[in-house]
Amino acid sequence: MRKRSLLKKFVAAAATAAVLIGAMGTTAAASGYGGTGDTKGSITVHKYSKVTQATGTNPTGEAISDTAGLGTPLSGAGYTLYKLTMPTLTSGQVLTDVYTSSISGDSGTVTITLAGGGTVQATAAKVAGQSYTDATGTVVFGTGSTLDQGYYLLVESTVPAGYTADDPTIISLPLTNAAGTGYVYDVHVYPKNVSSIPITKTLDDTSQTYAVGDDIGFTIDAAFQNDEAAPNTVNSIDDLKAGSNYGVMRVTDTLVGSLVYDSSTVHYLTETNKKILLTPVADYTLTTTGSKYVWELTNTGIDKIINNEATEGKGVTLEINIQATVQISDEALTNQASSFVKKANATTDPINPPPITPPVVVPTGEVVVNKTMSDNTALAGAQFALATNEAATSFLLVDGTTVDNITSLAKLQAEIATRKAAGNPLKEIVVATTVVKGTQGYAVFSGLPYDKTAGTTYRLVEVAAPSGYQLKEAAVNADLPNGFDDGKLATVTATIKNYRTDEVDPDNPKFSLPLTGGTGTLLFTIIGLLIMAATVIVYIHSKKKTNA
Helix, strand or coil, X not given: CEEECCCCCECCCCCCCXXXXXXXXXXXXXXXXXXXXXXXXXXXXXXXXXXXXXCCXXXXXXXXXXXXXXXXXXXXXXXXXXXXXXXXXXXCEEEEEEEEEEEXXXXXXXXXXXXXXXXEEEEEEEEEEEEECCCCCEEEECCCCCECCEEEEEEEEECCCCEECCCXXXXXXXXXXXXXXXEECEEEECCEEEECCCEEEEECCCCCCECCCCEEEEEEEEECCCCCCCCCCCCCHHHHEECCEECEEEEEEECCCCEEEEEEEEEEEECCCCEEECCECCCEEEEEECCEEEEEECHHHHHHHHHCHHHHCCEEEEEEEEEEEECCECCCCEECEEEEEECCCCCCXXXXXXXXXXXXXXXXXXXXXXXXXXXXXXCCCCEEEEECCCCCCCEEECCCCEXXXXXXXXXXXXXXXXHHHHCCHHHCECEEECEEECCXXXXXXXXXXXXXXXXXXXXXXXXXXXXXXXXXXXXXXXXXXXXXXXXXXXXXXXXXXXXXXXXXXXXXCCCCCCCCCCCCCHHHXXXXXXXXXXXHHHHHHHHHHHHC
């Protein structure tokens, strides 16, 4: 079957060689894979459970120190490693990331598509039998750096229950390091599995672009299933009751700051496509903690669904319809839902990560800040407010109204503090603070009104700069241009630099004060004065000699 693999970079040995199979095709001029001498290496698999398929290595094959965003480590995934013998490629051939594999037992072939048409074939030979990820989600091939340099095919040959397999991945050993100064021989890969248990969250109306004050609806559908191993597997609603004992069916949804919960209704859907309303309190409970909303079936609700099977058909999913209102926020308007299903008589909670929906992105008006240092490095800790006019005197509140006649930065800062102290969140000025996100010093204003015909005027005003950096005094243009389609995210990104207090901002040049306790410009001043004094002394002395 034809598969699209997230193939990693193949590094060529000679100066004429190029990276093989990336997001864009590259020219393959040699069959080398980089590296020096006979240095051997290893391939370490770090297996995670994730809501969306994102199989592949770290771009350089180096270990990722911060794995918090990768998901939950997943044990019991079996992998088999094959060594590839690549064909001789002619100059100008460009390989894509599309290929098919045909492997039976210990060997097989891999057919890789060339850009512009045509294919090339590599042969695959097993070098390591199936090995399983441990409790940390890790398995190592070539422990102690015993793998030869070359190309390898990593195949997930055993998939944990309740998950879908990730595509086979071709890996080059070694890979170029992040700095581009050498090679990584102990390569780390981070494949992820997607839970196969059905849970979805969808936007009810995808035809409009939402703004502050708009009503918005979501639908969550969660199956009466889990992916636990026997005897704790839940295959249907019937597994949630055993005699007088009951299991658990729970759905959790966390609404981001841009969304204010209004109401919800809960139904269950049957295998005969009937939709049956459940009664709050009696059939299910709703509990809230901050912006987290949790719906859980009661024993009465489980009984109702099971007892109705004869007349209505077996219940297959729990459906939750949520109504919310959009407001201005400093969070991107995306969110996810998850389910927790525990079998009746199960002695322990489910050990596998709960299935989670892919992020639902709500189309809205959005201004993104990319805050950097003078060398373009991401900078955290800068605070911004958003003005709605060119003069930057009217500033957005959370409820979408504005506070006007803010004629100075000091007045804006005082207004922010006063409104925050008043304790009415809807009447606060929206302030977004940058955080490091990838290569960005990222902050966002979402839920913004947007005129698709005329565009919409916005100005970013820096309220506070990070410690040790100059404040950006001028308001920055962040207009949303016209032309975004209905149902699409209307977004603009403004890149803003901060200069250190000992640097000169070319947009606002000033003399920099020396650092406290440092020599700063004082040293140069003293040297200049000494040179001038010495010149005067030499001049006077020479005059005296001339007159003598």
